[in-house]
Amino acid sequence: MAISNIRYGQGVTKEIGMDLQNLGARKVCLMTDKNLSQLPPVNAVLNSLAKYGINFQMYDNVRVEPTDQSFLDAIQFAKKGEFDAYVAVGGGSVMDTCKAANLYASSPTSDFLDYVNAPIGKGKPVTVPLKPLIAVPTTAGTGSETTGVAIFDFKELKVKTGIASRAIKPTLGIIDPLHTLSMPERIVANSGFDVLCHALESYTALPYNMRSPCPSNPINRPAYQGSNPISDVWALHALRIVAKYLKRAIRSPEDHEARAKMHLASAFAGIGFGNAGVHLCHGMSYPISGLVKTYKPKDYNVDHSLVPHGLSVVLTSPAVFAFTAQIHPERHLEAAEILGADIRTARIKDAGFILADTLRKFLFDLNVDDGLAAVGYSKADIPALVKGTLPQERVTKLSPRPQTEEDLSALFEASMKLY
Amino acid sequence: MAISNIRYGQGVTKEIGMDLQNLGARKVCLMTDKNLSQLPPVNAVLNSLAKYGINFQMYDNVRVEPTDQSFLDAIQFAKKGEFDAYVAVGGGSVMDTCKAANLYASSPTSDFLDYVNAPIGKGKPVTVPLKPLIAVPTTAGTGSETTGVAIFDFKELKVKTGIASRAIKPTLGIIDPLHTLSMPERIVANSGFDVLCHALESYTALPYNMRSPCPSNPINRPAYQGSNPISDVWALHALRIVAKYLKRAIRSPEDHEARAKMHLASAFAGIGFGNAGVHLCHGMSYPISGLVKTYKPKDYNVDHSLVPHGLSVVLTSPAVFAFTAQIHPERHLEAAEILGADIRTARIKDAGFILADTLRKFLFDLNVDDGLAAVGYSKADIPALVKGTLPQERVTKLSPRPQTEEDLSALFEASMKLY
Incomplete structure (x- = not known):
């Protein structure tokens, strides 16, 4: 059984800039959603990125309860950005979208259905190396910071499905209880x-x-x-x-x-x-x-x-x-x-x-x-x-x-x- | 906090040959001690290595309660062998010796004291990449299969000390309760x-x-x-x-x-x-x-x-x-x-x-x-x-x-x- 790396403590989010430095990240993709982009958890991350001089682009277009379309939009952003690390700040929707963006940007010739769970998709095993992803959960529910699962709503079939692979598990989950106060x-x-x-x-x-x-x-x-x-x-x-x-x-x-x-x-x-x-x-x-x-x-x-x-x-x-x-x-x-x-x-x-x-x-x-x-x-x-x-x-x-x-x-x- | 990968189950040791194949190992170092080399846990590993055609060399000279000298002997073996993966079958003594052998064979120009805990050694951080190490514990005590610690008896100072770094933590621990029956x-x-x-x-x-x-x-x-x-x-x-x-x-x-x-x-x-x-x-x-x-x-x-x-x-x-x-x-x-x-x-x-x-x-x-x-x-x-x-x-x-x-x-x- 594989277990995840997590760091726990009030205020530990402020270290994320150092974590990214330690990873040697030169261009970071920060993902969140529109509501959160105005709230303290994202602010804490932005402050740390600024303090440690981390170069990043923000994508705040994550859909709450994501769809194949919203995943594809985030994937498109990730492919264009050529990022070498990802940070997801949000609930399961944000973390799952970020996992998918990291996966498909790291495997740019793959068809979207390649990694989607069978029988809906092809359920192919992930063999490409992914970029590091740091997940900062802001809800207390999904546990997505510790799992290799990304769930979305497949609009055409009107059904939720997902991608499941140890390869998409975040490199580090930052469990900062301050965020749940929002x-x-x-x-x-x-x-x-x-x-x-x-x-x-x-x-x-x-x-x-x-x-x-x-x-x-x-x-x-x-x-x-x-x-x-x-x-x-x-x-x-x-x-x-x-x-x-x-x-x-x-x-x-x-x-x-x-x-x-x-x-x-x-x-x-x-x-x-x-x-x-x-x-x-x-x-x-x-x-x-x-x-x-x-x-x-x-x-x-x-x-x-x-x-x-x-x-x-x-x-x-x-x-x-x-x-x-x-x-x-x-x-x-x-x-x-x-x-x-x-x-x-x-x-x-x-x-x-x-x-x-x-x-x-x-x-x-x-x-x-x-x-x-x-x-x-x-x-x-x-x-x-x-x-x-x-x-x-x-x-x-x-x-x-x-x-x-x-x-x-x-x-x-x-x-x-x-x- | 970093947690280890472990696999648990009666008889799971028989999969170790496949694990080594999956790791692409072409020359494996199998470490154990003289007593164990005649006992069922080592036999189970040897059978699996044979079944999957894994090329290996066995070192069965691990000292129970290892010393700096016994570590150095194992390190010498590891340096000569140019192994691309390690398997440790035994209690804490074997697993710790194997961690040290992997570390110093991966960092061949280091002095032995470089990585030993301060103040006895220099306590340098490990920055070299190590080879994968699969640990198969045969006692129920040390937990060394899950830790980044290797302890030995420093004869000159008549004191036990060790090496502690996440980098030497085994890649996988195989917890097979059959082994404890010996x-x-x-x-x-x-x-x-x-x-x-x-x-x-x-x-x-x-x-x-x-x-x-x-x-x-x-x-x-x-x-x-x-x-x-x-x-x-x-x-x-x-x-x-x-x-x-x-x-x-x-x-x-x-x-x-x-x-x-x-x-x-x-x-x-x-x-x-x-x-x-x-x-x-x-x-x-x-x-x-x-x-x-x-x-x-x-x-x-x-x-x-x-x-x-x-x-x-x-x-x-x-x-x-x-x-x-x-x-x-x-x-x-x-x-x-x-x-x-x-x-x-x-x-x-x-x-x-x-x-x-x-x-x-x-x-x-x-x-x-x-x-x-x-x-x-x-x-x-x-x-x-x-x-x-x-x-x-x-x-x-x-x-x-x-x-x-x-x-x-x-x-x-x-x-x-x-x-």
């Missing part, structure tokens, strides 16, 4: 739900020694290897932090401790799922985001409809874990206990229901929209949601319990209303 | 004590944000950064495994589960202390090993006197933690609880005594020699032991509580007899 409430909540599901899904994913096919040459193994004794440590630790700090981080912007803990939990869960993988909540979330109609969430300053990633993931979680629990009920029960359930008299066969109820209560307490219906879906959309889930094999096959189209249909239906 | 009882015990102290020392080390000097350029920061939220996760997890499985692993060679868990705990604790550092138990252990007189431990098939590393570390642990507890008493109490103490009515000011008593009981249950007196030392040796500790600043300055020569003297005296 986050509005719903962004804290939705990105926190992503951490919650990363932890729950990676802890309950198919074990690493039961995954198939298991390529005999280690170099051909996927980034997502199934749950294993090392990812378990990260997943459980992240889950304990979520249980203790997420509500505080959402409710009190001034609770620096809670926001700092969630920022670290995001990286911890990222290291866990970046090696173990995620499964049904994530697999089903991609069409939920991809097929969005008119839903516009509070606190997101964007000009297009969107179901934020963390929300699209968590809305199916009660149904998903009720479905998967029959395979590792003891792990589901352990997760419920960490999230606050009293399991002293619980029966192991009820593990799925207990975890589902615990999650419903957790979400209700945090004023989460009441299921898929509340973000604009009805029963009539279920066939399209199922169809959008089917190509997400990379993750859905890591579900501990295999699922038919009927199963997926039932899971979407059970997620229409939560409370 | 270990005799006392090797399981003593290497397990090393895990115990790695976990306890890194968890109680000076916090990362209180260490000084704190070089402003991140590239100049030492490998040992002080305790931090990430190393804490590894330290506590390793400590829980030690508490649950070490006694079983020692007492029952057939307890595959316990031996596998300890093998993983060794790597976990290694990742923790490899970033956080260790402090007084390790700092004081180097003269305890270096000044050995005639002690020959059971189960070690060697022709020279030695105090095994893990034993030399653990014998001072009750005195050390009684001394350090006044700084982070709550962490010392938490460690005592994990090791089995009932702390429900404990007073925080007694944390040091409680952890010390818990450790004494733990060691007594495992028939550990009764203190430094039992391995050949008397009060008359204390000045020499103190003198040998003073140059170990790299670790002793990570003690949460600063210590005078008188303090060190008192700690050695308190460690003469444990029970």
